[in-house]
Structure formats: C-alpha cells, structure tokens
Amino acid sequence: NAGVTQTPKFQVLKTGQSMTLQCAQDMNHNSMYWYRQDPGMGLRLIYYSASEGTTDKGEVPNGYNVSRLNKREFSLRLESAAPSQTSVYFCASRDRVGNTIYFGEGSWLTVV
Amino acid sequence: SQKIEQNSEALNIQEGKTATLTCNYTNYSPAYLQWYRQDPGRGPVFLLLIRENEKEKRKERLKVTFDTTLKQSLFHITASQPADSATYLCALGATNKLIFGTGTLLAVQP
Numbered sequence: 001n002a003g004v005t006q007t008p009k010f011q012v013l014k015t016g017q018s019m020t021l022q023c024a025q026d027m028n029h030n031s032m033y034w035y036r037q038d039p040g041m042g043l044r045l046i047y048y049s050a051s052e053g054t055t056d057k058g059e060v061p062n063g064y065n066v067s068r069l070n071k072r073e074f075s076l077r078l079e080s081a082a083p084s085q086t087s088v089y090f091c092a093s094r095d096r097v098g099n100t101i102y103f104g105e106g107s108w109l110t111v112v
Numbered sequence: 113s114q115k116i117e118q119n120s121e122a123l124n125i126q127e128g129k130t131a132t133l134t135c136n137y138t139n140y141s142p143a144y145l146q147w148y149r150q151d152p153g154r155g156p157v158f159l160l161l162i163r164e165n166e167k168e169k170r171k172e173r174l175k176v177t178f179d180t181t182l183k184q185s186l187f188h189i190t191a192s193q194p195a196d197s198a199t200y201l202c203a204l205g206a207t208n209k210l211i212f213g214t215g216t217l218l219a220v221q222p
Binding site for chain 1: 116120144146148153154155156157158161201203205208209210211212213214215
C-alpha cells in the first residue's frame, strides 16, 4: 500500500499564479485533511473532508479551495498564490476506527 | 482562545536517559490525545493515542499520561537512543478534526 500520496513534492510559483496540489489515499478512509506547516506555527488545518461530497473550513482556509473528487482524492487549489502561502503542505487521511491520521510526505511550495 | 503548548526549546538528553516531553492545553475538552513523531523533511507519523478516560498508555519504550484536570499530557521515552532524535507533536482530538501543537525537538546525544 502506498498510503497517502501527494504531488508535487516541490513547486515554485510566482505571485498571482494558480496551482493545485493533488492527494490520494488507498486506505479507504472517509476523512481527509490538508494542513500547512510553518516554523513556530506547527501544523494548521486548512480544510477537511469528513466524507465524500463534503468539505469544511479549518483554521486557515483563506486563499484556498478544495475538491473531494471521490473517496480517494482530495485536492487543494491556490487560485492566486501569495508569498504568505509559502509553506510545507501535508495531506492526510484518518482511520475512523483508531482515529489515527496518516500523513503524506509533504509538498514544499515557494511563492516568489 | 484554544491553545496547545509544547516546549518550544529543544530538549537535549544523554543516551540511555528518559526523555519527558510536555503538552499543555487550554479551552479544550478533547476526547483523546495523540503523539506523533516527525523527522526532517517527512510527514508526521503516529505513535500513541490515549483517551480521556485513560490515565496512562504504554508501547515498548514509550509511555503517555493524560491528566484532564491539569489539562496536560506527558510523553516519556525510556532508555533513549540517538535514533529517537526527532520532533514530537501532540494533537488533540475533537469531532472530525485533530489540532496539533507546535512540537518539541528532541536531541539524544551518544
């Protein structure tokens, strides 16, 4: 099993450009999440999806949109990238039985 | 406001000693608390979960305590090894979400 797979691993964007971070999980989990991690700020929840067809805002949703395409896939879109969105982005999915969250390997995004 | 606090300074200990990391929270009533390990350039990896009605949980050299009165969890690594060096994150469980602390960097010196 691959677990949680996210792409791309690294990306440099210019201010105002758009891009989509892709995430897929093969563990048949209902819940999926997007976090960002910044030095001194820890992991902050951007959006989550409790099940296919639903999405909800987390702590820092401004400037982002998400799509839960199906049970496996949950994408994060930056419509107009800003330097403040320079961060490491983690996708994750949750095992409902054990409440364990499984993370992807991260996407390093730099906005210049 | 809701807050989760972990030691912001790095914890340096000698190999073989017990490492103790602290997680304090305010304005939460979590149903459970989790600890994760994160290595540089990698995603966090789940270690242990403890529920609100449990006082202590063990897994091999790891031990977690949860005091809902003090609003505090302690994470212990006994007989620490240099391979235990990493950042350790605590996370509070609430409904569909998991809220993370900022993490504590543990450095185990040989």
